[in-house]
Amino acid sequence: MSLHVHQRAADFHAACEAVRRRGGRIGFVPTMGALHEGHLKLCDAARARANSVAVSIFVNPTQFGPNEDFARYPRTLERDLEACKSRGVEHVFTPSVEEMYPKNDRTRVRVEGLTEGLCGPKRPGHFEGVATIVAKLFLAAGPCLAIFGRKDYQQLKVIERMARDLLFPVTVQGHATIREADGLALSSRNVYLSPEQRNTARQIPAALAAAVRRFAAGERRAAELRGPVEARLREAGLRLDYVELRGPDELDAIEDSAEVGERALLAVAAFAGSTRLIDNVVLGEDPAPEGAPE
Ligand code: PAF
Numbered sequence: 088m089s090l091h092v093h094q095r096a097a098d099f100h101a102a103c104e105a106v107r108r109r110g111g112r113i114g115f116v117p118t119m120g121a122l123h124e125g126h127l128k129l130c131d132a133a134r135a136r137a138n139s140v141a142v143s144i145f146v147n148p149t150q151f152g153p154n155e156d157f158a159r160y161p162r163t164l165e166r167d168l169e170a171c172k173s174r175g176v177e178h179v180f181t182p183s184v185e186e187m188y189p190k191n192d193r194t195r196v197r198v199e200g201l202t203e204g205l206c207g208p209k210r211p212g213h214f215e216g217v218a219t220i221v222a223k224l225f226l227a228a229g230p231c232l233a234i235f236g237r238k239d240y241q242q243l244k245v246i247e248r249m250a251r252d253l254l255f256p257v258t259v260q261g262h263a264t265i266r267e268a269d270g271l272a273l274s275s276r277n278v279y280l281s282p283e284q285r286n287t288a289r290q291i292p293a294a295l296a297a298a299v300r301r302f303a304a305g306e307r308r309a310a311e312l313r314g315p316v317e318a319r320l321r322e323a324g325l326r327l328d329y330v331e332l333r334g335p336d337e338l339d340a341i342e343d344s345a346e347v348g349e350r351a352l353l354a355v356a357a358f359a360g361s362t363r364l365i366d367n368v369v370l371g372e373d374p375a376p377e378g379a380p381e
Contacts, residue, residue, distance in 0.1 A: 090172045092179045096187075096227040099180040103141060103229050106177075111138035113178075113231035115257075117224050120144040121161035122170045125265035125273035129234045130174045132262050137232050141178040142171055143224050148184060149195075150216030161275055180227060187223055196222045198245045198252075201338050205241050205354055206365065209328050217242055218249045230256035238264040238272045240352060240367045244338060263373070264366070266292065270379030272366045284359035290323035291355055292376035295368045298353055299375035310343035312353065312370065320357055328356035328363065335369050 093099040103113050114133025118126050126142075133140045144167055151157035164181065171179050195215050202214040225233065233250075235243045240261075247259045265273045270292030271285070280288060294316040306312055309332050317330040332341040335352040350371035357364055368376065 088175055088177050090168065090176060090179060092168065092181060094180075094182055094186065096180075096182060096223075099141070099143075099178065099182075099227050100229060102178050103227075103231065106139040107230065113137055113228060114140045115143070115224075115228045115231040115233045116140065117143045117145075117221060117233065117235070119146045119160065119275065120167050121163050121275035121278075122167045123273050123275060123277075125236055125238070127170060127174050128265045129236060129262050130171070130176055132260075133232065133234050134175055136260075139177045140175060141180065141228060141231070142176050143180040143182075143227075145180070145182055145187060145220065145224075147187070147216060147220040149188070149219060150213050152210055152212065155210070156276070156279075161278055180224070182227075187220065195219050196249060196253075198249050201241065201244050201248055204333065204338055204340060205329065205331060206356060207241075209356065214242070214245050218245055221246050222249060222253065222255070225250065225255045225257045228257075232258045232260060234260050234262050236264060237261045237373075238274065238366060240354060240369075241338065244336070264376075266376055266378065268378050270296065270376045272364075272376075274364065276362055276364070279362040280359055284362065287323050287325060288359045288364055289380060290320055290325065291357060291364060291366045293379035293381070294319040295353060295355065295366060296375035296377075296379045297381075299368055299370060299373065302347075302351075302370040303375075307346045309341050309345045309347055309351075312347065312351075313343060316353065316355065320355065325357040325359055328358065330355050330357075335372070 114137030116129045196218040243261045250259050313332050333352045335350045354367040
């Protein structure tokens with residue numbers, strides 16, 4: 088299967104339409120490039136459920152804050168295209184900023200509620216940028232199955248709700264977080280980590296794995312599930328943005344004084360040096376991250 092690269096939304100849309108006219112289904116994987124095995128596993132999952140896999144590669148400026156890493160975000164297009172080819176991707180959409188944000192654009196998509204906690208207050212404007220670009224990407228792709236990693240759990244919930252609320256003809260599906268052998272969640276930002284920071288970062292999946300084991304052993308007190316994660320990460324020398332328990336669907340806060348129900352999101356955002364890492368497990372749903380130190 089040959090790889091077709093499109094820069095224009097209209098061309099990408101026409102290519103996806105042609106697949107649908109032949110009776111095919113598009114499996115769509117939106118990305119910001121710097122593709123790693125995690126992205127490629129999403130492509131494999133898309134191929135298993137659809138006839139033709141489409142990937143978008145676009146470093147979206149509106150989801151980065153003024154002090155974030157937009158300028159230095161890794162851009163590896165040639166390598167990304169090779170990787171797509173090797174995984175049977177048929178269409179890649181690599182638009183310019185001008186294509187996605189026409190001069191004087193004034194339109195933004197905001198999802199309320201779900202964006203008010205966790206990364207929302209830490210990264211003002213981030214989810215508005217994500218919802219806006221994903222809405223545009225969905226319009227460009229047309230009816231499809233779109234796959235997103237669960238590492239960005241809040242993002243997944245925001246996109247699911249946006250697609251539902253705005254009646255997009257898109258089925259949004261989450262895919263299990265893909266991890267390194269030592270448990271660290273794959274992320275394009277892992278390349279920023281020094282060997283020492285990388286070693287410290289392994290404590291994140293390790294702490295989440297310990298929480299999964301405590302939950303499996305019957306612990307339901309929020310403080311006893313959340314507190315040890317926070318303590319372990321602080322002790323390891325990570326600077327914490329948050330360690331929180333939340334309802335897994337509406338992302339409503341679960342106080343330390345409460346007990347968790349059948350399922351609960353345990354989410355972490357922490358800095359190793361200047362690199363912000365996020366990870367999570369849904370207690371009662373996800374297995375303990377494998378490979379992490381005890
Ligand atoms: O997760 C990402 O790579 C990005 O946030 C996304 C969904 C492609 C939107 O730019």
